[in-house]
Amino acid sequence: MLSKNCLIPLLFLSQFSFAQSFQKLHQKSLVIDTHNDVMISILEGLKIENDLTGKTHSDIGRFKKGGVDVQIFSIWSDERYEMGKGFNYANRQIDSLYSIVLRNPDKMMMIKTPAELKQAVQQKKLGVMLGLEGGHMIEDNLQYLDSLFKRGVRYMTLTWNNSTSWASSAADEAHPNPPGGRALKDSAKQKGLTEFGRTIVKKMNELGMLVDLSHVGEQTFWDAMAIVTKPVIVSHSCVYNLCPHRRNLKDDQIKAVGKNGGVIHLNFYSGFLDSNYEKRKTIFFSHHAKELDSLKSLKWPSFDIDIWMSKKYPVEMQSLRPPLSVLLDHLDYIVKMIGVDHVGLGSDFDGIESAPQELDDVTDFPLITKGLIERGYSKKEIKKILGENFVRIFKASLIIK
Numbered sequence: 001m002l003s004k005n006c007l008i009p010l011l012f013l014s015q016f017s018f019a020q021s022f023q024k025l026h027q028k029s030l031v032i033d034t035h036n037d038v039m040i041s042i043l044e045g046l047k048i049e050n051d052l053t054g055k056t057h058s059d060i061g062r063f064k065k066g067g068v069d070v071q072i073f074s075i076w077s078d079e080r081y082e083m084g085k086g087f088n089y090a091n092r093q094i095d096s097l098y099s100i101v102l103r104n105p106d107k108m109m110m111i112k113t114p115a116e117l118k119q120a121v122q123q124k125k126l127g128v129m130l131g132l133e134g135g136h137m138i139e140d141n142l143q144y145l146d147s148l149f150k151r152g153v154r155y156m157t158l159t160w161n162n163s164t165s166w167a168s169s170a171a172d173e174a175h176p177n178p179p180g181g182r183a184l185k186d187s188a189k190q191k192g193l194t195e196f197g198r199t200i201v202k203k204m205n206e207l208g209m210l211v212d213l214s215h216v217g218e219q220t221f222w223d224a225m226a227i228v229t230k231p232v233i234v235s236h237s238c239v240y241n242l243c244p245h246r247r248n249l250k251d252d253q254i255k256a257v258g259k260n261g262g263v264i265h266l267n268f269y270s271g272f273l274d275s276n277y278e279k280r281k282t283i284f285f286s287h288h289a290k291e292l293d294s295l296k297s298l299k300w301p302s303f304d305i306d307i308w309m310s311k312k313y314p315v316e317m318q319s320l321r322p323p324l325s326v327l328l329d330h331l332d333y334i335v336k337m338i339g340v341d342h343v344g345l346g347s348d349f350d351g352i353e354s355a356p357q358e359l360d361d362v363t364d365f366p367l368i369t370k371g372l373i374e375r376g377y378s379k380k381e382i383k384k385i386l387g388e389n390f391v392r393i394f395k396a397s398l399i400i401k
């Protein structure tokens with residue numbers, strides 16, 4: 001029998017070897033994050049080559065530290081960039097990403113095909129992929145869609161929070177006439193996909209651009225599911241039944257993605273994971289009502305206000321964060337419902353003001369691997385979740401039928 005004195009170092013040793021083993025498994029696995037918004041900060045003048053700790057969630061050095069092999073960068077704009085502006089603005093962001101990759105040929109590689117993805121991983125470079133967040137940026141023009149595909153865009157969310165003339169968003173479907181907000185009539189003429197919307201979805205399938213159903217309204221979701229011929233991606237959303245937010249998927253939607261062979265990539269936003277987060281935030285914000293009113297009077301978007309508050313009151317905002325276990329709960333939920341082949345990670349880092357505790361930035365991805373081991377997932381299952389599931393749908397999307 002071991003004496004008590006012997007047990008202490010043994011315990012220490014087993015903890016040490018566990019830490020080593022989850023790091024090892026994480027580093028050995030292909031890690032793909034399907035949604036990151038750091039390009040917003042890059043366009044504002046920050047350099048991704050620099051250590052941006054404290055300013056952003058991501059930079060080249062920290063992607064490496066977090067074991068991220070492939071990052072899909074969001075090419076995003078809001079409704080200010082619609083007709084006449086959106087396509088140009090998307091291209092400006094893509095130009096910027098291309099020049100970043102050109103400046104860092106030893107560290108990064110642009111990926112358009114699964115073969116290039118493999119090459120980037122073999123060469124230990126960060127694989128850079130492009131995802132268009134907001135169908136309004138194609139300006140109702142199929143040639144623009146074509147052109148963006150040629151430049152490397154491999155998924156498009158049919159809408160962002162704003163509807164297009166051909167697809168309604170989750171935000172607009174939930175609140176078709178918000179007080180002081182966008183009315184459905186200003187954007188989508190009807191709920192769901194129009195005939196032209198269906199043409200766009202079919203064209204995306206033909207090209208090999210993944211149809212991304214994050215951000216879309218329920219009717220758009222079902223209209224798209226009825227006609228897609230390839231697996232869909234949900235690049236950054238969570239489970240409605242665990243956190244009833246309009247951006248999350250209801251059970252029948254989750255089942256439909258499973259049946260279609262698609263993958264739901266979980267968003268790390270506290271507000272999509274924990275239904276009490278918004279309540280805690282509202283109480284905290286109510287203590288600063290005067291300050292917030294002045295920002296609102298300047299017409300600041302709520303996202304900018306959230307970011308501003310998180311920078312001004314880091315300690316208070318920190319205390320609002322849910323534990324990391326909630327993210328794993330969402331993951332477990334999907335796995336139990338449709339299996340381990342249909343879930344992945346789409347952090348939304350640099351597009352959110354709050355993620356669960358411990359997930360401070362992209363260097364913390366290994367903690368998810370740790371959590372998955374602790375919950376009993378096998379190595380094979382973990383590898384699927386971390387990246388292989390995405391590779392499967394990426395390959396399937398590019399098969400010409």
Ligand SMILES: [Zn+2]
Nearest residue numbers: 133215236351
């Ligand atoms: Zn988004």
